[in-house]
Amino acid sequence: xxxxxxxxxxxxxxxxxxxxxxxxxxxxxxxxxxxxxxxxxxxxxxxxxxxxxxxxxxxxxxxxxxxxxxxxxxxxxxxxxxxxxxxxxxxxxxxxxxxxxxxxxxxxxxxxxxxxxxxxxxxxxxxxxxxxxxxxxxxxxxxxxxxxxxxxxxxxxxxxxxxxxxxxxxxxxxxxxxxxxxxxxxxxxxxxxxxxxxxxxxxxxxxxxxxxxxxxxxxxxxxxxxxxxxxxxxxxxxxxxxxxxxxxxxxxxxxxxxxxxxxxxxxxxxxxxxxxxxxxxxxxxxxxxxxxxxxxxxxxxxxxxxxxxxxxxxxxxxxxxxxxxxxxxxxxxxxxxxxxxxxxxxxxxxxxxxxxxxxxxxxxxxxxxxxxxxxxxxxxxxxxxxxxxxxxxxxxxxxxxxxxxxxxxxxxxxxxxxxxxxxxxxxxxxxxxxxxxxxxx
Amino acid sequence: xxxxxxxxxxxxxxxxxxxxxxxxxxxxxxxxxxxxxxxxxxxxxxxxxxxxxxxxxxxxxxxxxxxxxxxxxxxxxxxxxxxxxxxxxxxxxxxxxxxxxxxxxxxxxxxxxxxxxxxxxxxxxxxxxxxxxxxxxxxxxxxxxxxxxxxxxxxxxxxxxxxxxxxxxxxxxxxxxxxxxxxxxxxxxxxxxxxxxxxxxxxxxxxxxxxxxxxxxxxxxxxxxxxxxxxxxxxxxxxxxxxxxxxxxxxxxxxxxxxxxxxxxxxxxxxxxxxxxxxxxxxxxxxxxxxxxxxxxxxxxxxxxxxxxx
Numbered sequence: 001x002x003x004x005x006x007x008x009x010x011x012x013x014x015x016x017x018x019x020x021x022x023x024x025x026x027x028x029x030x031x032x033x034x035x036x037x038x039x040x041x042x043x044x045x046x047x048x049x050x051x052x053x054x055x056x057x058x059x060x061x062x063x064x065x066x067x068x069x070x071x072x073x074x075x076x077x078x079x080x081x082x083x084x085x086x087x088x089x090x091x092x093x094x095x096x097x098x099x100x101x102x103x104x105x106x107x108x109x110x111x112x113x114x115x116x117x118x119x120x121x122x123x124x125x126x127x128x129x130x131x132x133x134x135x136x137x138x139x140x141x142x143x144x145x146x147x148x149x150x151x152x153x154x155x156x157x158x159x160x161x162x163x164x165x166x167x168x169x170x171x172x173x174x175x176x177x178x179x180x181x182x183x184x185x186x187x188x189x190x191x192x193x194x195x196x197x198x199x200x201x202x203x204x205x206x207x208x209x210x211x212x213x214x215x216x217x218x219x220x221x222x223x224x225x226x227x228x229x230x231x232x233x234x235x236x237x238x239x240x241x242x243x244x245x246x247x248x249x250x251x252x253x254x255x256x257x258x259x260x261x262x263x264x265x266x267x268x269x270x271x272x273x274x275x276x277x278x279x280x281x282x283x284x285x286x287x288x289x290x291x292x293x294x295x296x297x298x299x300x301x302x303x304x305x306x307x308x309x310x311x312x313x314x315x316x317x318x319x320x321x322x323x324x325x326x327x328x329x330x331x332x333x334x335x336x337x338x339x340x341x342x343x344x345x346x347x348x349x350x351x352x353x354x355x356x357x358x359x360x361x362x363x364x365x366x367x368x369x370x371x372x373x374x375x376x377x378x379x380x381x382x383x384x385x386x387x388x389x390x391x392x393x394x395x396x397x398x399x400x401x402x403x404x405x406x407x408x409x410x411x412x413x414x415x416x417x418x419x420x421x422x423x424x425x426x427x428x429x430x431x432x433x434x435x436x437x438x439x440x441x
Numbered sequence: 442x443x444x445x446x447x448x449x450x451x452x453x454x455x456x457x458x459x460x461x462x463x464x465x466x467x468x469x470x471x472x473x474x475x476x477x478x479x480x481x482x483x484x485x486x487x488x489x490x491x492x493x494x495x496x497x498x499x500x501x502x503x504x505x506x507x508x509x510x511x512x513x514x515x516x517x518x519x520x521x522x523x524x525x526x527x528x529x530x531x532x533x534x535x536x537x538x539x540x541x542x543x544x545x546x547x548x549x550x551x552x553x554x555x556x557x558x559x560x561x562x563x564x565x566x567x568x569x570x571x572x573x574x575x576x577x578x579x580x581x582x583x584x585x586x587x588x589x590x591x592x593x594x595x596x597x598x599x600x601x602x603x604x605x606x607x608x609x610x611x612x613x614x615x616x617x618x619x620x621x622x623x624x625x626x627x628x629x630x631x632x633x634x635x636x637x638x639x640x641x642x643x644x645x646x647x648x649x650x651x652x653x654x655x656x657x658x659x660x661x662x663x664x665x666x667x668x669x670x671x672x673x674x675x676x677x678x679x680x681x682x683x684x685x686x687x688x689x690x691x692x693x694x695x696x697x698x699x700x701x702x703x704x705x706x707x708x709x710x711x712x713x714x715x716x717x718x719x720x721x722x723x724x725x726x727x728x729x730x731x732x733x734x735x736x737x738x739x740x741x742x743x744x745x746x747x748x749x750x751x
Contacts, residue, residue, distance in 0.1 A: 011454055090448075151751065168454070240745065252745030259751050325447045336448040357447040358455050365460055365516065366558040370687040372458070374694070379744040382692060382736075402743035410452030417458040418558075424450040 004231035005241040007378040009411045014169040018291040018298040023175045025302050032306035033085050033095040033343035039141040041067030050081040057110040069143045070133035072282040074304025076105035088328035088342045089335050111281045117190045132276030133283045138266035141347040150258035156195035157261035161188050161202040164237030167330025172287035173267040175300045177211040187270030190277050200225040201246050207232040235409040253405050290316035294323035294353035310340040324357035332410045362419040373412035379405050383412035387422040390429035464517035466635050470628040471524045477624035478617035482532035486617045494523030496543030504552045525565035528618020531583045542568040562729045563686045566722045583614040594673040594718035608672040619678040629681040643680040645701025653709030675721035689729040696739035704728045
């Protein structure tokens with residue numbers, strides 16, 4: 001069986017900057033903002049209004065439908081209102097604004113109850129995950145209770161803990177594996193308890209041998225769990241590539257992991273599941289890596305969701321030099337920020353400050369047909385042809401060359417010796433076509 | 442500070458590979474064969490190579506000026522074309538030959554079709570074909586002060602015997618850069634190690650050519666004859682350095698295999714049944730023309746193709 005996928009790239013990982021700093025708790029002092037849509041699916045509906053006092057761990061927005069997720073306050077304070085605010089992805093969205101009172105007063109009993117997951121029925125477990133507002137924290141933000149409720153649970157053969165962390169610079173999963181491995185394993189075991197025919201796989205890239213060793217040690221007695229060492233290659237942690245590397249099964253853009261008998265959750269999400277099920281703690285904090293060569297003191301933080309990114313940046317010493325580019329997320333798939341006053345959302349894994357922006361310094365030249373993008377594409381596409389079709393507005397040609405199967409990992413743009421912005425052209429065309437399809441329905 | 446932040450779509454990092462690095466590496470890969478050619482054929486060979494390169498670079502620069510485009514000579518692709526053209530000239534060719542060839546290669550074959558990446562044929566080979574047809578006498582006279590005019594392939598064609606050992610080393614009549622198998626292989630290994638080329642095209646090209654020869658040449662499995670045919674003429678230079686030209690070869694991995702076989706068979710046909718002893722340059726430029734077709738039919742199905750959502 002394979003332990004990698006075809007294609008991919010090997011960017012400098014930059015993880016040394018922050019990998020050795022243990023996660024420290026950060027308590028926000030400023031205002032917090034909660035976008036009502038920080039997951040895939042329907043935006044949540046606010047259940048607090050201007051002037052309400054809220055506590056840490058209090059639900060402030062309700063899931064609107066099955067594919068949606070609750071949102072909880074991460075600090076105590078007063079609701080200032082629902083206002084349009086800039087989000088990390090660049091748009092303006094409705095956010096619940098909480099004036100932080102600095103007390104961090106929790107809802108009574110938060111985290112004090114302790115339940116043995118073995119005593120819970122599958123409905124109870126899924127309900128607790130749903131109640132806690134857990135979504136995929138690797139970036140996609142897919143509501144987790146939906147993921148844990150496939151149509152045919154008996155057909156799930158693998159629950160994969162995605163600990164690949166293939167994005168350069170990010171070290172939050174790495175730190176969690178070293179600091180709270182029992183919670184990751186606990187989360188995985190809870191997920192496994194829902195699928196009796198499933199085996200658990202903890203998938204880790206082989207640039208983290210300490211984690212692999214630790215996880216192997218801690219799972220020696222577990223007959224259902226194996227630890228898989230994967231080749232260090234971007235995008236090893238992409239769901240489709242990870243499933244292929246772990247099971248040899250290939251899914252396309254229309255399929256869900258469950259269609260290949262798999263459930264995939266990343267390390268942070270599994271910890272959230274564990275805490276939601278065993279302690280009924282809602283998703284209020286997440287791990288954020290603040291790093292990059294422009295950041296004074298790169299660090300990993302556990303921080304309440306809703307905290308302003310610029311505030312967290314100050315906690316890492318701010319910038320030691322003027323960055324040319326600041327990114328929310330990793331350098332391969334993250335979003336470039338033009339305004340640092342954006343809230344940390346459930347899916348925001350990192351703040352990356354780069355001294356130099358290599359992209360704006362490169363000049364695109366003619367495609368020489370070298371095929372580097374073809375070799376790098378994990379989806380087996382011909383990126384240069386797709387980008388050409390996109391640039392010419394040729395929607396039909398784009399679709400016939402499987403353009404919609406692109407998962408926008410950016411490997412093609414990364415390797416292109418002519419510095420062409422292939423992924424960018426392809427992304428734009430995908431948006432146009434997918435938008436038309438959606439509206440056509 | 443925030444007003445100065447650069448914003449662009451991901452990815453935000455780029456590899457340090459570049460077109461000019463690739464082209465420079467290819468030029469370095471061509472050097473062993475050039476050096477051998479100069480050592481063996483003398484300084485006139487060097488002069489032809491230099492004139493050819495200079496013509497190509499100057500033509501590209503001026504041509505782009507005339508066509509109102511930005512000059513791209515810094516990408517080194519014109520140097521590679523110049524070297525390849527020079528290497529494909531007889532050592533005694535008149536000095537105006539590389540000038541005419543260089544202008545044709547760069548201006549007609551490359552720039553008029555849209556510049557780097559847009560040419561449908563390898564510029565150096567198309568120019569060589571143009572020169573052979575137009576100035577046949579100059580382009581087929583391989584005699585030098587020390588060598589009689591007949592190349593080993595011509596002698597094989599007329600039933601004479603050849604010294605295979607000298608052919609592998611390169612001590613025989615022929616074009617400046619094509620005679621030494623050893624020097625070409627050194628350059629090819631450099632390119633393979635640098636990850637610029639792989640064996641898909643050269644491998645299938647040479648193997649299918651050899652199989653074609655075993656079946657159709659009438660010499661069967663005669664190893665000396667086969668080695669002489671593979672070492673002779675432009676086959677090695679063509680297979681490793683010209684059939685692998687990125688712009689004019691298929692982009693799909695399966696397509697490369699088909700392309701190599703096509704070139705091997707075509708070269709075999711030209712050499713066995715054709716009037717000329719050579720055939721590599723015509724095989725490759727013919728092959729160049731069917732590349733879009735090969736690409737179209739060898740495009741992979743996307744990852745996970747055919748899977749259904751339950």
